[in-house]
Amino acid sequence: MADKAQTMLAKDVIRAVEARAYMTINGKRRLLLNAKKVTIKVDKTKEEVAILGRINKGNKSTGAKGTGSMTVYDNTPIFTELMLDFMNHGKDVYFDLQVTNEDSDSAAGSRTVVIKGVNIDNFDLTLCDADGKYLEQDVDFTFEGLEIPENFKELDGMQA
Numbered sequence: 001m002a003d004k005a006q007t008m009l010a011k012d013v014i015r016a017v018e019a020r021a022y023m024t025i026n027g028k029r030r031l032l033l034n035a036k037k038v039t040i041k042v043d044k045t046k047e048e049v050a051i052l053g054r055i056n057k058g059n060k061s062t063g064a065k066g067t068g069s070m071t072v073y074d075n076t077p078i079f080t081e082l083m084l085d086f087m088n089h090g091k092d093v094y095f096d097l098q099v100t101n102e103d104s105d106s107a108a109g110s111r112t113v114v115i116k117g118v119n120i121d122n123f124d125l126t127l128c129d130a131d132g133k134y135l136e137q138d139v140d141f142t143f144e145g146l147e148i149p150e151n152f153k154e155l156d157g158m159q160a
Contacts, residue, residue: 006157116145
């Protein structure tokens with residue numbers, strides 16, 4: 001008779017809404033109260049490699065690129081000032097972004113991701129929308145460094 005498979009407890013799912021996001025620009029740390037959604041991802045770059053004795057090719061990782069996006073309520077001058085500095089003075093700003101996911105109900109604990117060298121790709125300087133509800137927009141960015149000073153704990157029962 002097979003052992004009954006253990007399943008995750010519902011309480012261990014992390015509520016995304018309880019996240020906190022901070023940005024540090026020129027040594028000044030700010031809580032991003034206006035952030036609605038933050039997505040950070042790493043895409044690996046790969047090359048196909050031919051291998052003698054095999055019909056199908058292998059894939060060799062050759063690098064990585066960090067990208068992301070934020071949906072923000074447009075109610076603060078932070079991003080417009082960054083773009084204004086770049087447009088008027090050629091001064092591009094790189095900053096750090098820290099996101100912490102934590103749910104006190106979950107045995108997984110919390111995870112903090114810090115990305116370094118964040119650089120904004122675009123930002124709408126003004127928005128008008130007759131059908132719109134709120135001033136919000138998506139901000140795309142790239143980043144150059146990654147740290148995870150705190151990571152989720154492995155849940156009980158995951159060891160097979």
